[in-house]
Amino acid sequence: EEEEEVEASEAPAETELGAASSAVTTSSRRARRGRRIWIHFHLHMPAEGFDLVSGLIGKGGCRVRSIVEATGTKIRIRGRGSGHLEVHGVEEAPAPLMAAVTADLENFEGFRLALRLLIQELESSETRYRVFCQRRGHSIDAPCYSVGALAPEVETMMSDVLEGIPFDVPRR
Numbered sequence: 527e528e529e530e531e532v533e534a535s536e537a538p539a540e541t542e543l544g545a546a547s548s549a550v551t552t553s554s555r556r557a558r559r560g561r562r563i564w565i566h567f568h569l570h571m572p573a574e575g576f577d578l579v580s581g582l583i584g585k586g587g588c589r590v591r592s593i594v595e596a597t598g599t600k601i602r603i604r605g606r607g608s609g610h611l612e613v614h615g616v617e618e619a620p621a622p623l624m625a626a627v628t629a630d631l632e633n634f635e636g637f638r639l640a641l642r643l644l645i646q647e648l649e650s651s652e653t654r655y656r657v658f659c660q661r662r663g664h665s666i667d668a669p670c671y672s673v674g675a676l677a678p679e680v681e682t683m684m685s686d687v688l689e690g691i692p693f694d695v696p697r698r
Contacts (some may be wrong), residue, residue: 563683565641566567566624567648568674568694571655572607573664579603582625583650597636599629601644604692624674634683641687 571578582603583590583603590601602611605621612619625644652670659666672692681688681697 539690556598561632562628563634563637563680564628565639565676565680565684566626566674567644567691568672569623569625569648569651569668569670570668570672571585573655573659573662576658577653578623578655579608589647593640593647597629597640597643598633599627599636599640601640602615602626622670623673625671631679636683641684645687645691679685 545620555635569578569582584592590603594601602610603623603625604612604619605623606618607623608618610619611617625648627637627640627641627644648671655670656666669692672694673688676695
């Protein structure tokens with residue numbers, strides 16, 4: 527069963543009963559797995575006809591799955607345009623399209639490797655996107671991906687891995 531990683535600011539509105547039940551499930555799940563580190567990469571490659579999500583995850587999810595299996599992390603593509611239905615199982619999250627990476631704090635090295643490998647996939651997607659746009663006569667001036675949000679300790683712990691990647695959030 528897939529665990530949900532929803533920050534409080536992103537959580538959908540729920541009924542009182544749903545909210546109480548969700549809070550109990552979430553806190554017991556967090557207590558079992560320990561402290562988590564996470565990062566969200568916002569994806570800015572919206573050209574009509576360019577299938578970013580399929581290209582990024584690979585056929586049958588093989589690219590993302592290989593990263594997850596090699597690192598012991600969790601990676602989800604979520605938000606508008608992801609195709610991942612998570613709001614009551616009927617709609618995408620009301621958030622920007624993103625790649626979310628999470629891991630237990632104790633799996634620091636796995637998290638570091640997952641970021642390196644995912645960034646390689648993002649760079650590959652960016653190259654495909656720029657070629658796609660160039661062939662259609664479109665110029666791309668903005669970054670194709672950026673750090674949208676991250677756990678407080680991640681910026682310091684991963685500064686070398688994140689070097690050169692734009693941040694949508696203020697740097698610490």
